[in-house]
Amino acid sequence: MIDKMLERFAFFQPGFTALVQGNRVVRYGELPRMIESLGSRLYADGVRPGHTIAVRMPNSIETALSVLAGARLGARILMLDYTLKPGEVDAYRCKADAVKILCAGPDAENLARHGVPAGVLLTVDAIQPVTAEMADSPQAAPNEVGPGREGGFLLLSSGTTGTPKIVVRTAAQTEAALDIFDSTLPVGTGDRVLCTMPFFHSFGLLYVLLTSLRSGAQLHMEPFSPRTTAATVERNRITILPAAPFMLRLMAETPFSKRPDFSSLRLAVSAGSALPAAVAAGFLEQFGVAITQSYGSTETGPAAVGRMEPGAARPGWIGKPYAGVVFEFAGSGAAGESGKQGLPISVRSPANAAGYLGDAAASAGVFRDGAVLTGDLGYRDGAGEIFILGRERPMLNVAGKKVSPAEVEACLRTHPQVVDVLVQGVPTPAGDERVRAVLVCRLPVTDLELRQFCTERLADFKAPREFVFVDNLSEGPLGKTRLPPTASTGAVRKARLPRKSWLRRRIELAATRILCLPFHIAPNSAFAMKYADISGRLRYRLSLGETPESVRHVFGDMPARRAGEIAMEITIQSQKAKLLTCRAASSGIDGLLPLVRCRGGERLLDLHEKGQGAIVIFAHMGPRFVSGILTAKLGIPSLQVRRGGVRIRLPETMEVWFADDSQDRVTLFLKRAVEYIRSGRVVVLALDGKQGGSSESLTIMGQTQHFSRGIGLLNSITGAPVIPVSGYWAPDGMIEIVVHEPLDIGGSANVPKGERGSAAMKAAVKWMESLVRERPGDLRSLSRFIEGQELADRKDV
């Protein structure tokens, strides 16, 4: 790779500008000698072909030269995020067995002060152009590096198990990535590229630095800031602007007094996380440039690309595969066109990385048969366009950087006051997430204390921005959703009514930052239900004609301005809901489909395909709407809606009950549910917030239960897994329906002892006695009865 680059450099005009940083300029004619000079210095410091060196610097001339010099020397280059803490840096150094860390002077002092061995630190500051005489010094590195002996790159990727991983990318794979970029997003000698994406990011390295330099472009390096970046684009007539979606959003939202002149910009590329349609539209409106979205990962390199033309935004759309890249969808063959459900995506590409350094188990899970299992769920339509519907791995994306919840949880668990913790992502308007920690603490701890605790040990972007304190992490039907269903048994047993103070905190939190998304995306569906309930109540009050001022008492001492904003937000959401209703009335479910996406739908599909029964439960959403969406998105046979009735029948698959007029409906539902579940059908229970149930409670057999306990009881009585479904308005204006992990505590065998004497349980037993006349008894015997029936059914089959 590097040899070819150097060969190309020789063809470019020596006077062409290669690198620009402030007032400093390096020309293509100077680059080879500067690379050789730094390579000689590395050699003199003991770096040899095959060694690993780490580069830890913000984008600069020195960073670019360090990368090229290391490659020229045949070293493997570990690209480190310069915001990592010294402890993290040293851990990566040890794992990669790096012999040197190339960094700036002040950073070297900081690292040494925090325990990184001084002997491995190599300061790279203000490299000057090299004269011919200097290049002939006896220190020059011998030309040991031939074709195929380059070391390639090591890039960081956050892991799912708490241990961040290092992705191994060989020189050949790196070159393949450059070729792929070149074929679709070519850079030319006349291009001026603004490097706002950090070079330690795979897109920043492969496209912004290497593809651009290889093509003879001008690279302008400066830290990102909306106004500075816009001014640089205008002043330097930048032609290519690669950036993360959050950068593009900030630029689109910045109130410029005079619209910057972006007429030189021929390509604005978004990479690092999904680009929301609203950001693309805002950028287009502000600067008149449509954004091109590049999809890929550290493991795959470039994978798909598409330009978001005005008015062409489609949810989850990422474009078409780059030339030479093949997308495969598990379970659908190579076509991946089996309906619009989310299927696990594999990418087959010559640019795929080799695996994870020193982690064979993790490599085996992701790098399979020459393809990379991306962890994303999606599909391909008839025109070959790729759509992403969600992720199957719990990974947060913070401004384009991946954060493992497990890593943050592991850090917080070392705090002396933390008993338990769950780390989640909160969606931002830029399409990425911010980190939130939900904690159980022994003694009160402030969020500032916890944040400082994290930032002392982890890079700042990994530290949670929000801390939520609860009494018990299991205050919901699912408990920790990342655990397998069997492991959540304890969570269900411990579920209990939240205290008022806890609810109050939830309301305040919801009021301050959640209400703009009435149904929160939190992976724990208990929270989703809770937010739904709070926002539902407030919308209800407003619909009765209450003014923002009269709603204000809900928020206590909140400033009037903020309460007013919240009320306005709720009003907007209500208007959106009305528009949605009108649209549904005029065009039916099909008219709504473009506005809706579904995550986790494969869970239902899986049950459907296996012929297993389950209860799907949701509240605060019209049953026709949700079941229609699920049906349309998952490709299950269409609905038959009986108008004026309460039952919606899905032939052979679903039975939907809407508890709209009587609490007894839930009881009726249970009677029919057992029959349907035993015949392998998925049963949907829709709850209205005012009557049959809500996020607070669930009425079964005339007895009102706390919601989580009620779900446990449903599970116990029917012996079927219960799948909560929540929905919310996503920041990009889409409606997102989330099918959560099934809850299965193993049927009646695991009913908590304390429940057996309860009125609800007695009522359940009474009903069961009448239902199963030949086998009277408690729930345990009913469970055995159902299991016996299932066995008999299987024998019959």
Added chain:
Amino acid sequence: MESSTQQRVIEIVLATAGLNSATQVTAETQLLNGGLSLDSVVVLELLLALEKEFKIELNAQELFEAQALKTVSSLAGFVDKKLG
């Protein structure tokens, strides 16, 4: 005694950083290292929020050079200067 600008800056810092309680942030709270440890993304969001709130133009480089991001108080002072 906190100025009105300072109080508004505190509110914006809290909202942008996603912090729970106003009582924890004072005029002398450090915004970066050792205090709130705001990362670069939050700082940029904070600047945008301040621009919108006070109808001023802010440049990250300018703020760093003036060491305006040291504490809430220094940031509020910088905003006051911009407001003239």
